[in-house]
Amino acid sequence: MREFTPLQPGRASLYLCGATVQAPPHIGHIRSGVSFDILVRWLRASHYQVTYCRNVTDIDDKILAVAVAEETPWWAVAERNQRAFTRAYDALGCLPPDVEPRATGHVPEMIVLMQRLIDTGHAYPAEGDVYFDVRTFPEYGALSGQRLAHMKAAADTEDNAAKRDPRDFALWKGAKPGEPSWPTPWGPGRPGWHLECSAMSTKYLGPEFDIHGGGLDLIFPHHENEVAQSHAAGDGFARYWLHNGLVRIAGEKMSKSLGNSLLVDAMVTTVRPVELRYYLGQAHYRSEIDYAPAALAEAATAYRRIEGFVTRAAELVGADAVTPDSGSVPAAFAAAMDDDLGVPQALALVHETIREGNAALAVADAGGTAKRLTEARAMLAVLGLDPLGVPWAGGEAGGDLRPVVDALVSVALEQREAARARKDFAAADAIRDQLLAAGVVVEDTLRGPRWELRP
Ligand SMILES: [Zn+2]
Numbered sequence: 001m002r003e004f005t006p007l008q009p010g011r012a013s014l015y016l017c018g019a020t021v022q023a024p025p026h027i028g029h030i031r032s033g034v035s036f037d038i039l040v041r042w043l044r045a046s047h048y049q050v051t052y053c054r055n056v057t058d059i060d061d062k063i064l065a066v067a068v069a070e071e072t073p074w075w076a077v078a079e080r081n082q083r084a085f086t087r088a089y090d091a092l093g094c095l096p097p098d099v100e101p102r103a104t105g106h107v108p109e110m111i112v113l114m115q116r117l118i119d120t121g122h123a124y125p126a127e128g129d130v131y132f133d134v135r136t137f138p139e140y141g142a143l144s145g146q147r148l149a150h151m152k153a154a155a156d157t158e159d160n161a162a163k164r165d166p167r168d169f170a171l172w173k174g175a176k177p178g179e180p181s182w183p184t185p186w187g188p189g190r191p192g193w194h195l196e197c198s199a200m201s202t203k204y205l206g207p208e209f210d211i212h213g214g215g216l217d218l219i220f221p222h223h224e225n226e227v228a229q230s231h232a233a234g235d236g237f238a239r240y241w242l243h244n245g246l247v248r249i250a251g252e253k254m255s256k257s258l259g260n261s262l263l264v265d266a267m268v269t270t271v272r273p274v275e276l277r278y279y280l281g282q283a284h285y286r287s288e289i290d291y292a293p294a295a296l297a298e299a300a301t302a303y304r305r306i307e308g309f310v311t312r313a314a315e316l317v318g319a320d321a322v323t324p325d326s327g328s329v330p331a332a333f334a335a336a337m338d339d340d341l342g343v344p345q346a347l348a349l350v351h352e353t354i355r356e357g358n359a360a361l362a363v364a365d366a367g368g369t370a371k372r373l374t375e376a377r378a379m380l381a382v383l384g385l386d387p388l389g390v391p392w393a394g395g396e397a398g399g400d401l402r403p404v405v406d407a408l409v410s411v412a413l414e415q416r417e418a419a420r421a422r423k424d425f426a427a428a429d430a431i432r433d434q435l436l437a438a439g440v441v442v443e444d445t446l447r448g449p450r451w452e453l454r455p
Helices: 027-045 061-070 074-091 103-119 193-205 216-232 256-262 273-282 293-317 331-338 343-362 366-382 399-421 425-437
Strands: 011-020 049-057 123-126 129-132 169-174 189-191 208-215 237-244 247-249 289-291 440-445 448-453
Touching: 011 027, 011 074, 011 193, 011 216, 027 049, 027 074, 027 208, 027 237, 027 247, 027 273, 027 366, 049 074, 049 103, 049 193, 061 074, 103 123, 103 129, 103 169, 103 189, 103 193, 103 216, 129 216, 169 193, 169 216, 189 193, 193 208, 193 216, 193 237, 208 216, 216 237, 273 293, 273 343, 289 293, 293 343, 293 366, 331 343, 331 366, 343 366, 399 425, 399 440, 399 448, 425 440
Parallel strands: 011 049, 011 208, 208 237, 247 289
Antiparallel strands: 123 129, 129 169, 169 189, 440 448
C-alpha cells in the first residue's frame, strides 16, 4: 500500500483506458466506468482538482471486422457504439470525463512519439509497420511481473517476419487494401492500440501524471506496452496504477454470446439504473464479480432500503436543509475510502447510518433524523448513489410519470378522506384496495397519507 502523493499538490490527473467501440457495452465494460467514477468523486470530495481523461479507441481490428461483416463504414460502427457507451455511462450516473479523446484524432501526436522512439533506437520501421524493440528496454515486463525470456511472440501482426524479435509489438500498422489509413513518414497506416494511450495521456495530462486506470485484463500486453513506449521515450508516465476486476458469468469471462442479455441498454429496461450501479459499485474495485441475478436483486433491495430512509427522512425534515457536503462524511467513511477505495466498508457505514436514522424516524426524532440524513447523503453522493441527488432525484419507481401518478393518487386519497369524514369506512377501504390493485401502496403517517409503488 502506498500513500497517494500527487505530482502537484491539490491536483490529481487520471487516465482511464476507455471503450474500444466495436460493440455496445455490457455490464463488464460499465463496471470499469462506475469504479473510476467513484474514484473521481472521492478525489474531488477530498478537495483535489481532478483532470479526468478517458479515451475512445475508434480504430481497431475488431471495429474493421464488424464494418466488413455489416458492409458499413468503419467510422459508422465506431460512432454508433460510442453513443451506446455514452448512453450507458449517463444511465449509470457516471460523471463525464473532462476530455474523451479518440485515437483517430491524435495521429500527429502518435507520429511525434514514434519519431522520438526511432531517434533513440527503441523503435524501427519495417515493411510499412513500426515496431517497438523490446530488447532495448530492460524494464519490459516489470508492470505485469514477467520476464522477457518467458514471453511469447506479440500476436499483433499477421507476419512476424518483419520483426527483429517476435516479442516486439506494433506501434503502427502498415496500410492494407480497403482499410483506412493515415500518412506518416514511414508510409500510410493506422495506429496500434498501445501507442494511442501513451500519445493521448501525454497530450492531455503531460509526460508524467498521477493515476492510470483500466481493467485487470489490460495489464498485459496493453499497459506493459504503454509503459515501455513512454518510459523509453523519456517520459515519467503514470505514477500509480489501478486495475478493476472483471465481471464473469458462472466463472467465465463475458463473451459476446454470453453477454448479449447483459448489455447495459437491455438491462436498464428491467432493472433501475441506480440499482445496477449499486450492484456494480458495491464490491471492491479490484475484486471479481460473478454475475448472478439473485445478487443483483439483493443489491436492489439494499438500495431501496437506503432510498426508503432518505425519502422518508427528507419528508420529515425537508431535503433543502441538508444539502450534502463532502466535508460532512463521517471520519470512518473517509478512512475506508482512503484505504484503496474501500467501498464495501464504506457502504457498511452507510447502512449503519440508515439503521440509526430509521430508529430516529420511528420516534419522530427530527434532530436525530436530520443528522443521519445529512451524513447518509454526503456518503451516498461520494458513491454516486444519493437518491435526492443528480441524476436519481425523481427517478424512484414510477420514473418521469411520478408527478402525474402523484396527482391522480391525491384525487383518490381526497375521496378516501371524504368517505372517512362521513364515516363510510367501506368506501374508504375500497378506494385503498383499488389503489393497491393498481400497484399503489398507501400508508397513513403522522403527516397524512403517503404512497409508493409496490416494489
Ligand atoms: Zn489504453
